[in-house]
Amino acid sequence: MKNFPSADLLAGHRNHRGIIDDPLARQLRTQAAEAADRHWHTLQAVAWEETAAQLREHIVAQTGVAFYPQLPLLLKETKRIPLQGLTVAAIRYQTLPDVFATASLYIPSGEGPHPGIVLTHGHWEGARNSVLFQEVAQYIARHGYVCLVPDAWGAGERSTVAGVEEYHGSNLGASLLNIGKTLLGMQVTENIRAVDLLCTLPYVDHDRIGATGASGGGNQAMWLAALDTRVRAVVPVVSVGTFQSYIMNSNCVCELLPGGLTFTEEAGVLGLIAPRALRVINAGEEANPSFMPAEMQRSYRYAQPIFEQLDVGNHIDHQVIAGTHGYNVAMQASMIAWFNRHLKQRPANEPPLPVSAAEIRSAGELATYGPGAREAAVQTTATFCTGEGHRIREALMQVSSIEPEKKKHRLRQLLGLQEAQLRQVNPQLVTDGRQAVQLITASGNVLPIWLKQPANPAAGIAVLVHGQGRDRLPASAVSDITAEGKGILTLDLWGTGSHGSVTATQIDGKLSPHHTLSRSMLWLGQTMMGQWAGELCLAMQWVQSQYPEAAIQLTGFREAGLAALYAAPFTPLPSKITVVDTPVSYLFDTAEGVDHYNMSVHVPGILPWGDIGMLAALANGPITFRNPCTLSGRPLDATALRAHWGFFKTMQRIADRQVDVRFE
Structure with a gap:
């Protein structure tokens, strides 16, 4: 995200006057105020008849x-x-x-x-x-x-x-x-x-x-x-x-x-x-x-x-x-x-x-x-x-070819993805063999990460991320990686865990989580998936700088699995991506399970762009879908998986790329 003032790691804490401070809410409201000021100033200066037609076209x-x-x-x-x-x-x-x-x-x-x-x-x-x-x-x-x-x-x-x-x-x-x-x-x-x-x-x-x-x-x-x-x-x-x-x-x-x-x-x-x-x-x-x-x-x-x-x-x-x-x-x-x-x-x-x-x-x-x-x-x-x-998917499969770089450029636009430039690294306390670190970007965004160093750098490092915060990571996944001697990097993505917003949670009430954050970002021309993808790219670049010889693997659970797939076309890291309990397509499934995932998942126009099959085709490394499911969280039977596999292979043919994609 851009134009962020410096943010606190906490989702919301009381200042010396007892008022809850919410960095994410403050960040978004600051951006909104700056944008509104620009537009009100423009309205005062324009000849309206010359502007109205263009504004209507933009709205349409x-x-x-x-x-x-x-x-x-x-x-x-x-x-x-x-x-x-x-x-x-x-x-x-x-x-x-x-x-x-x-x-x-x-x-x-x-x-x-x-x-x-x-x-x-x-x-x-x-x-x-x-x-x-x-x-x-x-x-x-x-x-x-x-x-x-x-x-x-x-x-x-x-x-x-x-x-x-x-x-x-x-x-x-x-x-x-x-x-x-x-x-x-x-x-x-x-x-x-x-x-x-x-x-x-x-x-x-x-x-x-x-x-x-x-x-x-x-x-x-x-x-x-x-x-x-x-x-x-x-x-x-x-x-x-x-x-x-x-x-x-x-x-x-x-x-x-x-x-x-x-x-x-x-x-x-x-x-x-x-x-x-x-x-x-x-x-x-x-x-x-x-x-x-x-x-x-x-x-x-x-x-x-x-x-x-x-x-x-x-x-x-x-x-x-x-x-x-x-x-x-x-x-x-x-x-x-x-x-x-x-x-x-x-x-x-x-x-x-x-x-x-x-x-x-x-x-x-x-x-x-x-x-x-x-x-x-x-x-x-x-x-x-x-x-x-389904009509859109059928049309996508009739396309003869695409230019990958143009496709990636359009994806950046849909996501509102911007390169995060690292400005400062703040080491924090070391507990239980884990080091807490704040990565502060040039725009002032703060990304909280935790790193458990590898027993042997040659064993590699696993980046683990969950769409509902690092506290929701399965203990079995952490223990399995530890047993392999790998280092482990975890983080709270923007809007989750210690990187969350108490204001948004209160406003959401009984609605789907991230209703307020995702809708606010969309007004500002951004998406939560774009924000998360940028954070994953930054975290992987940083850990690579600390361990240049280590192979990096990325595992995303639920909504964070999608963020990993969105990051895949924009970084040569990691060496392998695994997504767990993540949808294999944006095809609408059933209203009965429509709130299975939170509202971070939505990206305007992603299906006409190419769906998850095209994301995989543009990735820079192998991808494994573990327990792939529908957008409503339903498991896929063998027939449905074959249909999705056919679509993924067609997107690779159209993009003229070979990517190792597996469904487990």
């Missing part, structure tokens, strides 16, 4: 957003429920080729054409049919708007098991990264299709389209308006803050723009909505640090001049409304007033009309499908990642 490239204006919607309605002043239709429609979304369409009484609103839900139980979003949708419809409420990707009726609630983020949502997609991009793609749908309905005025949502749904509404100029007015609720504040705070993968802080801040995304109408609403009693009014106001302060530069200063507005994180009645009234002003040309100070209270129905009554009746085309994250992964 990073998120994988796709546009399907010619794709048939194939709209199907399964039921209608009459309510006072409106009707609710349960529908499904095609969003991507052979992928369908479930949704509710709230249609006001009267012939129309009515303005249309896309209402995107956040992380509320019940998704589109949660009590809160029924209330908001009915409120919008009773004010004369057609309101389309889709189930977000992986939520509601689109969960892995129909009707069973699940969290669409964490390892499940992050699995999209491996096939070159993002959960954010899938949502935006589908919300653009929601606008496509509204524009085809005869009772909707396609020149008067708006969008709103709360929390993660407010985030969706903001991105939709930024990338689809058909959205004439937007009201994101309890969702706008700063990208800087996302670092080392609690956020979902659906709010992640990989590399986002390398090229923009949230103010830039808000600026893309100009000259159309934007009202931002945040809660006065907000609890999430990322959505605090002060963070929203920072973004607003830098976005407002963009609107003024385009002579539409009255098209941007912000409000802090009393209440907690949600979409309360006062927020709804403010939202309708904004839409009335910009989609119905009503006076700015005209209050919304009183409407009848919401009529709440059960989620089952509003569902598009009954129990067990969901169509296979309503794909889940699991089915989509599985299908896309």
Whole structure:
């Protein structure tokens, strides 16, 4: 990692004032602050019309957003429920080729054409049919708007098991990264299709389209308006803050723009909505640090001049409304007033009309499908990642050849891998024949290692590393190597053990370990696998400098086995790599075991790049997979192993390299 201040070895300790000091959190937040300052300064200096198109293109490239204006919607309605002043239709429609979304369409009484609103839900139980979003949708419809409420990707009726609630983020949502997609991009793609749908309905005025949502749904509404100029007015609720504040705070993968802080801040995304109408609403009693009014106001302060530069200063507005994180009645009234002003040309100070209270129905009554009746085309994250992964693998096997150096250069980019230059070595105490050492890089990162000297340097040195910290190394592995007379070097990889982050662990809570660290690094254009690979290269180079004649072997357990494979193309060391209980491919296996490995494993675009088979083909020494398994941790039978072996051999042929790879 770059631009690190000097760090303490401890994952978190109390200073003289009793405050927990967390070096990793401090490092990441420092990087985020520096990046945000650069982007805010740039926003003040640019001519916006010359910048907006380039920024949109960059966002589309990073998120994988796709546009399907010619794709048939194939709209199907399964039921209608009459309510006072409106009707609710349960529908499904095609969003991507052979992928369908479930949704509710709230249609006001009267012939129309009515303005249309896309209402995107956040992380509320019940998704589109949660009590809160029924209330908001009915409120919008009773004010004369057609309101389309889709189930977000992986939520509601689109969960892995129909009707069973699940969290669409964490390892499940992050699995999209491996096939070159993002959960954010899938949502935006589908919300653009929601606008496509509204524009085809005869009772909707396609020149008067708006969008709103709360929390993660407010985030969706903001991105939709930024990338689809058909959205004439937007009201994101309890969702706008700063990208800087996302670092080392609690956020979902659906709010992640990989590399986002390398090229923009949230103010830039808000600026893309100009000259159309934007009202931002945040809660006065907000609890999430990322959505605090002060963070929203920072973004607003830098976005407002963009609107003024385009002579539409009255098209941007912000409000802090009393209440907690949600979409309360006062927020709804403010939202309708904004839409009335910009989609119905009503006076700015005209209050919304009183409407009848919401009529709440059960989620089952509003569902598009009954129990067990969901169509296979309503794909889940699991089915989509599985299908896309196999399609990508088949395409890789049709490639005739690659240039290894170009392939390695692209891998560096995917990993965010940077060469670590050793600045200082701090010897520590020697206990039980082991020497503790701190390797301090030129960028200030501290790598803690422990070295047990070999009985005979000619016996060699084994580097042992575990994806959950050195304390998790199997005692049998250590004793076996000791019996052979080899030296042993162990280390705590970044984010693990004594090199960990107490802040991240607390924020992760019940989510997959490294949720906070991996997501924060991705915002900064880095990956945990890239960080770990760089640390392994540095540790092996150092021990080689101490024992020039010793052969070095590297053994990585679980997630650290992947880090060893990522390091393999970039160093002539070690003489042999063994990975234990490590996946043999990034192919999605099953949602049931999706959290078997922690979130350090994900690398955006690694499957289209070449998967683990290509990593092995570019390695500089033999590799042994011991107990190879799937990405969900399942053991592989003989048939599956033969299939993977065939892929590995094909990647070697394409790279014109011969590498000794064994499965045990």
